[in-house]
Amino acid sequence: MLQIDSLSKTYRTGDKALTDISLSVPKGQIVGLIGPSGAGKSTLIRCINRLVEPTEGRILLGDSDLARLGKRPLRRQRRRIGMIFQEYALVERLTVMENVLSGRLGYVPFWRSCLRRFEPHDVRRAYALLDRVGLLQHADKRADALSGGQRQRVGIARALAQEPELLLVDEPTASLDPKTSRQIMRLLTEICAERKLPAIVNIHDVPLACQFVQRVVGLSAGKVVFDGDPSTLDETALSTIYGADDWHAMQQESRDDDEAESALRLVGVGT
Numbered sequence: 001m002l003q004i005d006s007l008s009k010t011y012r013t014g015d016k017a018l019t020d021i022s023l024s025v026p027k028g029q030i031v032g033l034i035g036p037s038g039a040g041k042s043t044l045i046r047c048i049n050r051l052v053e054p055t056e057g058r059i060l061l062g063d064s065d066l067a068r069l070g071k072r073p074l075r076r077q078r079r080r081i082g083m084i085f086q087e088y089a090l091v092e093r094l095t096v097m098e099n100v101l102s103g104r105l106g107y108v109p110f111w112r113s114c115l116r117r118f119e120p121h122d123v124r125r126a127y128a129l130l131d132r133v134g135l136l137q138h139a140d141k142r143a144d145a146l147s148g149g150q151r152q153r154v155g156i157a158r159a160l161a162q163e164p165e166l167l168l169v170d171e172p173t174a175s176l177d178p179k180t181s182r183q184i185m186r187l188l189t190e191i192c193a194e195r196k197l198p199a200i201v202n203i204h205d206v207p208l209a210c211q212f213v214q215r216v217v218g219l220s221a222g223k224v225v226f227d228g229d230p231s232t233l234d235e236t237a238l239s240t241i242y243g244a245d246d247w248h249a250m251q252q253e254s255r256d257d258d259e260a261e262s263a264l265r266l267v268g269v270g271t
């Protein structure tokens, strides 16, 4: 369970990116974090694992307050948090398997990691994870030889190799086509349910979020302005999050995208 209490962040530049955010995410729940550009979605995710230092507030994961930890304990606690990024952040010249094993680095002594020697049970677990994300047959391929969807699957397997207690996901599908995006969201939601992992997924695509997450949190100018079931995310709520004009513009864009997707389907390409 993750519990955030009164979290605020003001950057040195004076930008107040988050104001008094309180949020708790129980085990197994996946929260879709939505909001316009600059709303503070990435800042929130980064404050939780302290890539960005919170200005005020508490971030409780189990018993420890992540916001207060010193360097060493922070490093230990970070192992408990799996991160998945839009740009995958894979090591291109390493194999799929090596990338997944790198998720174990926080647990392996430094000299072993230099020699890239991993325990047999780590290797067995990595194979099992690759099987789970559907990449077993690609284990020995170099990361740079994979498609975007496959790369994101490696990113997911690597995060899981850490045996995390929380997943933080920053725009996992932003570089992917619609069909692959749905596959990745489905995989993420299934995995969170199977492993009883709480997760926060920062996502731009509102319909995609609503299709897969159990709860939506809407941020606007650094504040939570919506928190509820996706089915209650109506026109009024969306206008509050995005501003009425922007929301109507987004609807039009999404209609255009749908038309483009249908056109591709008609000619037998894509979804």
Ligand SMILES: Nc1ncnc2c1ncn2[C@@H]1O[C@H](COP(=O)(O)OP(=O)(O)OP(=O)(O)O)[C@@H](O)[C@H]1O
Pocket (backbone or CB within 6 Å): 011, 012, 013, 015, 016, 017, 035, 036, 037, 038, 039, 040, 041, 042, 043, 044
């Ligand atoms: N390193 C930084 N220094 C100063 N201000 C920052 C920094 N990072 C973000 N900000 C500011 O904090 C606010 C929130 O930014 P953030 O990146 O969290 O938004 P976001 O919701 O993730 O946006 P996007 O959807 O475009 O990724 C913005 O006003 C941004 O300009």
Ligand SMILES: [Mg+2]
Pocket (backbone or CB within 6 Å): 041, 042, 043
């Ligand atoms: Mg962002």
